[in-house]
Amino acid sequence: MSLAAAAEQSIKNGDPVAALAQLQEEVRAKPAEAKLRIFLFQLLCVLGQWERALNQLTVASSLDPIALAMAQMYGEAVRCEAIRRDVFDGKKSPMVLGEPEQWLALLIESRLLAGRGEQAHAEALRARAFDEADASGGTINGQPFSWIADADSRLGPVLEALINGRYYWVPFSRLSQIDIEAPEDLRDMVWMPAHLQFENGGESVALIPSRYPGSEASTDGLVALARKTVWEEMADGGHHGLGQRIITTDADEMPLMDIRRIVISGEADVSRRPVSPNSRSDEGGSGAKADG
DSSP: OOOHHHHHEEEEEEOOHHHHHHHHHHHHTTTTHHHHHHHHHHHHTTOOOOHHHHHHHHHHHOOGGGGHHHHHHHHHHHHHHHHHHHTTTSSSBBOOOOSSHHHHHHHHHHHHHHTTOOOOHHHHHHHEEEEEEOEEEEEEEEHHHHHHHEEEEETEEEEEEEEETTEEEEEEGGGEEEOOOOOSSSSTTTTEEEEEETTSSSSSEEEEEOOOTOOOGOOOOOHTTTTTTEEEEEETTOEEEEEEEEESSSOOEGGGGGOEEEEEEOOOGGGGSSSSSOOOSEOOOOOOOOOO
């Protein structure tokens, strides 16, 4: 078995750290093989080694021009990760489409307050934002729902998306349809390619982060590889996720990588809207895997 094949097996076994050691040795032996560099780029992204990942992507695109398009798209995604981390740490605000609705402005402000240690004020704004947010009905993989949200209480009614190389928070209520490609490669454990259609008729390709922030640093390989989700209960009653993103509705909850299509039809029965997506089981996730 080649070291690259051994690395693929380590990934299947849920051990990206072992896979990295094996793959690096193979790359040292075959430095001009672009395919190995692309594999290494993806694995470094899984582990959150962003600068090294960018370097490998640059080398791969110089070795094989076919990799240039991927280098542009995923190079932007890597650079967005630093901004994303700062948003969740309360150091920066995400991009929004147009003028943000009042509830979205409150939700963003709640993250900034949390970053300054003003937890009580942050929680009050977050609760108010969730209470004021529009509930949107529709279907997810054909299953009807009356409301939809990210299960992580830092996000709730918004979808994280990388659009045109920028990091956005997009309210579900601003969307009419989300089509998500099936996972095929290791990079899909980090970002899922999607096509977004907006309520105003616009549309865009996007990448949706597959994992919650901090997952890349987990000592649990299954969390880093987005094969499971674990939840940390916060003092304010909210839940912060690690591992694969979970989308929740009044009917069910679903791992991101299991979702192919979400259709949002507009206003829903607000009497069925949750105050916040805080009722959590301890663990969830998907068996989605990639060979690398």
